[in-house]
Amino acid sequence: MTITIRDVAEAAGVSTATVSRALRGLPNVDADTRARVKQVALSMDYVISPSASRLASGRTGSIGVVTPQVAGWYFSTVLSGIEGALQQGDMDLLLMSVGDEASSAPREPVAPRLNRRVDGVITIALVPEDVQLQSVLSLGLPTSLIGVSIAGVAGVHIDDVAAARTATQHLINLGHRRIAVITGAPPGTLYTAPHARYHGFIEAMGQAGLAVDPTLQARGYFTIAGGERAMAELLTQSDPPTAVFAMSDEMAFGAMRALRSHGLQPGREISIAGIDGHDMAELLDLTTVAQPVRDLGRIAAESLLDQLRSGDRSVLPSVQVPTEIILRGSTAPPAH
Amino acid sequence: MTITIRDVAEAAGVSTATVSRALRGLPNVDADTRARVKQVALSMDYVISPSASRLASGRTGSIGVVTPQVAGWYFSTVLSGIEGALQQGDMDLLLMSVGDEASSAPREPVAPRLNRRVDGVITIALVPEDVQLQSVLSLGLPTSLIGVSIAGVAGVHIDDVAAARTATQHLINLGHRRIAVITGAPPGTLYTAPHARYHGFIEAMGQAGLAVDPTLQARGYFTIAGGERAMAELLTQSDPPTAVFAMSDEMAFGAMRALRSHGLQPGREISIAGIDGHDMAELLDLTTVAQPVRDLGRIAAESLLDQLRSGDRSVLPSVQVPTEIILRGSTAPPAH
DNA sequence: ATGAAAGCGCTAACAG
DNA sequence: CTGTTAGCGCTTTCAT
Numbered sequence: 001m002t003i004t005i006r007d008v009a010e011a012a013g014v015s016t017a018t019v020s021r022a023l024r025g026l027p028n029v030d031a032d033t034r035a036r037v038k039q040v041a042l043s044m045d046y047v048i049s050p051s052a053s054r055l056a057s058g059r060t061g062s063i064g065v066v067t068p069q070v071a072g073w074y075f076s077t078v079l080s081g082i083e084g085a086l087q088q089g090d091m092d093l094l095l096m097s098v099g100d101e102a103s104s105a106p107r108e109p110v111a112p113r114l115n116r117r118v119d120g121v122i123t124i125a126l127v128p129e130d131v132q133l134q135s136v137l138s139l140g141l142p143t144s145l146i147g148v149s150i151a152g153v154a155g156v157h158i159d160d161v162a163a164a165r166t167a168t169q170h171l172i173n174l175g176h177r178r179i180a181v182i183t184g185a186p187p188g189t190l191y192t193a194p195h196a197r198y199h200g201f202i203e204a205m206g207q208a209g210l211a212v213d214p215t216l217q218a219r220g221y222f223t224i225a226g227g228e229r230a231m232a233e234l235l236t237q238s239d240p241p242t243a244v245f246a247m248s249d250e251m252a253f254g255a256m257r258a259l260r261s262h263g264l265q266p267g268r269e270i271s272i273a274g275i276d277g278h279d280m281a282e283l284l285d286l287t288t289v290a291q292p293v294r295d296l297g298r299i300a301a302e303s304l305l306d307q308l309r310s311g312d313r314s315v316l317p318s319v320q321v322p323t324e325i326i327l328r329g330s331t332a333p334p335a336h
Numbered sequence: 337m338t339i340t341i342r343d344v345a346e347a348a349g350v351s352t353a354t355v356s357r358a359l360r361g362l363p364n365v366d367a368d369t370r371a372r373v374k375q376v377a378l379s380m381d382y383v384i385s386p387s388a389s390r391l392a393s394g395r396t397g398s399i400g401v402v403t404p405q406v407a408g409w410y411f412s413t414v415l416s417g418i419e420g421a422l423q424q425g426d427m428d429l430l431l432m433s434v435g436d437e438a439s440s441a442p443r444e445p446v447a448p449r450l451n452r453r454v455d456g457v458i459t460i461a462l463v464p465e466d467v468q469l470q471s472v473l474s475l476g477l478p479t480s481l482i483g484v485s486i487a488g489v490a491g492v493h494i495d496d497v498a499a500a501r502t503a504t505q506h507l508i509n510l511g512h513r514r515i516a517v518i519t520g521a522p523p524g525t526l527y528t529a530p531h532a533r534y535h536g537f538i539e540a541m542g543q544a545g546l547a548v549d550p551t552l553q554a555r556g557y558f559t560i561a562g563g564e565r566a567m568a569e570l571l572t573q574s575d576p577p578t579a580v581f582a583m584s585d586e587m588a589f590g591a592m593r594a595l596r597s598h599g600l601q602p603g604r605e606i607s608i609a610g611i612d613g614h615d616m617a618e619l620l621d622l623t624t625v626a627q628p629v630r631d632l633g634r635i636a637a638e639s640l641l642d643q644l645r646s647g648d649r650s651v652l653p654s655v656q657v658p659t660e661i662i663l664r665g666s667t668a669p670p671a672h
Numbered sequence: 673a674t675g676a677a678a679g680c681g682c683t684a685a686c687a688g
Numbered sequence: 689c690t691g692t693t694a695g696c697g698c699t700t701t702c703a704t
Binding site: 002052079084115257 | 383384388391398407409411423428444448451560590
Binding site for chain 3: 002004005006016017020021024048049051052053054055056057058
């Protein structure tokens with residue numbers, strides 16, 4: 001019924017081994033033979049059986065992408081970068097969500113689901129302390145991390161400290177003194193970005209000799225709704241801030257909405273800056289420190305493909321990609 | 337080195353066949369035997385080899401998801417729905433982009449990449465006329481279509497005509513008479529949604545006895561930037577519309593921005609309604625006809641799993657899911 | 673309820 | 689440069 005390598009071999013008058021070599025572009029095949037085999041295979045509509053190939057070779061030809069969520073701007077943009085690179089590298093992409101930490105469902109361990117079905121793994125925004133990441137790493141597969149950096153593991157990330165420092169510094173340079181921060185998760189949680197970004201904020205404030213007012217901090221949990229609540233909270237202060245640094249654009253969006261519903265205009269009464277370079281930031285006229293999100297995915301995938309092809313198991317450095325502040329209408333000098 | 341089913345069989349004192357049956361939950365295995373085998377397998381950290389299993393059984397245990405783009409709100413939200421359902425169904429998800437039609441890169445044929453590596457296929461927003469879809473269907477695999485409906489093929493979609501009619505009718509009910517439409521692709525292209533939504537618009541206008549002014553139509557290409565340009569264009573009219581129906585929320589977002597930059601406020605000088613129920617619609621206070629996007633993915637995946645499990649090759653109907661208009665501040669009665 | 677044995681379709685030495 | 693020959697690790701009759 002389905003046509004196999006043997007059928008092709010017979011039709012071409014060669015052995016299955018030669019067909020295999022010819023079709024995979026291996027050396028030591030006569031040019032004419034190769035051409036003939038290819039021609040025959042094509043005319044017979046021969047399609048290699050991946051399962052058989054995998055079983056015999058030990059390679060799966062696919063790589064697993066492990067992510068805490070698949071919807072959402074950041075994750076889907078990263079994923080599109082990965083997909084593009086893997087497709088070029090002729091690798092299958094196996095998508096695995098480890099479940100939103102926001103979801104109540106317990107996160108099923110992902111390592112068993114990965115175990116013998118991929119040649120390598122890319123993780124998105126999984127932090128070093130995450131048990132899921134730990135178990136993935138313990139698989140011993142070539143791995144590439146996106147968004148965080150672990151010594152000895154390949155990956156790609158931005159300088160979160162610098163990004164936050166840049167955003168904060170921009171507000172300071174505009175003349176703001178009472179600057180609030182909308183953070184992500186509560187302190188003590190496992191996430192890298194909020195910690196690093198908080199550091200950057202503190203650094204910039206400290207260098208400018210500005211006090212970090214604990215009442216000018218609110219948690220937005222990296223969501224739009226959270227950012228809105230955080231901003232609303234900040235506005236209840238007797239002496240509200242003149243500027244706000246939100247650790248992510250989506251929180252900034254929420255914050256901007258809170259401002260508007262309080263009759264305040266972003267960039268007039270209160271300035272606001274975010275981090276991400278979200279698609280909607282331009283639309284909403286939000287000043288932001290943009291990271292090359294799609295590139296993050298592409299670079300991680302290419303790095304993994306390199307590892308796979310070169311068989312290089314040496315200690316690879318995590319590459320750091322630059323961010324860039326984009327100035328828009330949401331930030332301006334203090335009102336008066 | 338790696339432990340195989342034979343190791344488990346020996347350790348448990350049974351044959352490999354029994355191990356296979358026991359571990360897969362097949363009938364005709366003594367309860368005690370099954371328990372012992374499971375226990376032994378667990379203690380040995382045995383992990384089945386998917387390649388071997390696939391080769392022997394002919395089933396791949398994975399589903400291909402074919403999409404024109406992986407980033408973007410609609411696609412990533414659908415994808416998350418698919419992912420959740422497939423994970424529950426214990427199926428691997430193979431992600432394949434057929435390339436944005438916006439991208440200049442020619443779309444590589446996807447059928448060969450799918451051919452012997454999946455048990456079924458889900459396509460997102462691929463229209464009947466698409467050659468990629470045609471070749472996927474010709475694979476003869478169980479298939480589930482999202483966003484369009486083809487007779488005899490399972491799938492899930494909304495009633496695009498009704499959605500557009502609802503949005504338009506709402507504007508009419510508010511008292512608007514000069515209603516513009518921001519369409520998607522140019523007429524004559526292959527996409528279903530713009531055509532159907534245009535029909536719905538026409539229908540509603542016709543029923544209300546309103547003229548469809550050809551100068552009150554502009555193309556937004558389903559992007560934010562496109563929507564912005566389209567709105568700007570509409571505003572150059574000597575007699576501009578008092579309301580606008582945008583065929584997608586993202587185009588509506590762009591249109592709202594254009595309004596603002598012309599000093600007009602959505603919902604005051606000009607009303608605007610979209611379709612989608614985009615996350616940001618609430619933030620931007622946009623009236624929209626929401627579709628249950630994540631459910632689209634979930635339903636399609638579940639339907640495919642059903643097909644696979646039941647072996648049912650009968651002609652399945654495409655299920656139509658309801659939409660719901662969400663009224664917000666962007667629509668209101670005409671200004672004066 | 674369990675075992676024996678024959679593949680599934682390909683790759684990878686090893687010869688030649 | 690090409691063919692022969694073992695498997696890769698599992699599933700699945702067919703017996704028992």
